[in-house]
Amino acid sequence: MICLSQFALGRAPPMAKPSVFRAEHPMALDLSPNPISHGAASSSRRRDLVFVVNPRGASGRTGKEWKKLLPYLRSRLSVDCNICESLTSGPSHAIDITREAIKEGADAVIAVGGDGTLHEVVNGFFSAGKLVTNHNRESAHSTALGLIPLGTGSDFARTFGWRNDPYEAVERIAKGVRSWVDVGVINGETGEPHYFINVADLHLSAKAGYYASRYKRFGNLCYVIGALQAFMGHRNQDLRVKVSSCLYIFV
Numbered sequence: 001m002i003c004l005s006q007f008a009l010g011r012a013p014p015m016a017k018p019s020v021f022r023a024e025h026p027m028a029l030d031l032s033p034n035p036i037s038h039g040a041a042s043s044s045r046r047r048d049l050v051f052v053v054n055p056r057g058a059s060g061r062t063g064k065e066w067k068k069l070l071p072y073l074r075s076r077l078s079v080d081c082n083i084c085e086s087l088t089s090g091p092s093h094a095i096d097i098t099r100e101a102i103k104e105g106a107d108a109v110i111a112v113g114g115d116g117t118l119h120e121v122v123n124g125f126f127s128a129g130k131l132v133t134n135h136n137r138e139s140a141h142s143t144a145l146g147l148i149p150l151g152t153g154s155d156f157a158r159t160f161g162w163r164n165d166p167y168e169a170v171e172r173i174a175k176g177v178r179s180w181v182d183v184g185v186i187n188g189e190t191g192e193p194h195y196f197i198n199v200a201d202l203h204l205s206a207k208a209g210y211y212a213s214r215y216k217r218f219g220n221l222c223y224v225i226g227a228l229q230a231f232m233g234h235r236n237q238d239l240r241v242k243v244s245s246c247l248y249i250f251v
């Protein structure tokens with residue numbers, strides 16, 4: 001699991017013209033429901049874990065795998081955790097579920113799916129450019145981000161050195177080991193923030209990711225098809241990118 005104080009996540013939604021990269025510090029996510037540093041819950045208290053499941057992830061494989069995993073997950077975690085399962089009904093729903101769970105005081109919100117689902121859950125940790133907080137301001141614990149990687153690519157999990165194995169993910173959650181992870185933010189043309197935890201792509205690789213999303217039914221082959229389609233008719237462009245007030249020009 002991951003804790004929140006510096007925060008960075010996967011794929012950003014396609015944006016008109018990403019104009020500015022702004023690094024924000026300190027901002028990070030704690031990927032674990034376990035109380036560690038900044039004053040979390042006492043270990044005697046049952047932890048409230050909210051699992052945000054995209055049943056349509058990996059062309060429906062996520063939903064099927066989740067059903068198989070759930071009995072094991074309950075037996076492994078329900079001794080000292082309250083488990084809440086929330087299925088997404090469509091794009092962006094995971095953002096709303098996450099915001100609500102944090103406001104209600106969840107110890108961890110755990111994305112179940114691929115990088116797109118993780119991306120939405122990360123964005124649910126923020127609202128109007130600020131971290132979402134627990135309604136009960138006297139509560140000492142902060143909500144952690146978690147992940148059960150069950151998507152097509154699950155690139156973030158691999159970047160983090162995790163295998164795409166849901167049972168291993170349950171073990172990580174049971175152990176409650178937290179890590180800090182950076183979160184980046186891109187402001188769209190109208191200034192609205194988009195948070196990312198894994199990678200933010202521009203131009204050719206962004207197009208490759210965009211096209212790949214159309215071919216998820218082919219599994220990991222979608223990324224090869226997406227890259228080829230992006231290369232076709234591609235023309236280089238000069239870019240001006242602003243990172244933390246520094247302007248970089250790519251030609």
Ligand SMILES: Nc1ncnc2c1ncn2[C@@H]1O[C@H](COP(=O)(O)OP(=O)(O)OP(=O)(O)O)[C@@H](O)[C@H]1O
Pocket residue numbers: 054055056057058059062088089090091092093112113114115116117118120150151152153154155216
């Ligand atoms: N109930 C739903 N029906 C259709 N689409 C959904 C639903 N819930 C979420 N989504 C959308 O599905 C998108 C892709 O999901 P997800 O990332 O979990 O799987 P994936 O694309 O197969 O995996 P990866 O991104 O790792 O390759 C998400 O960005 C989300 O917007």
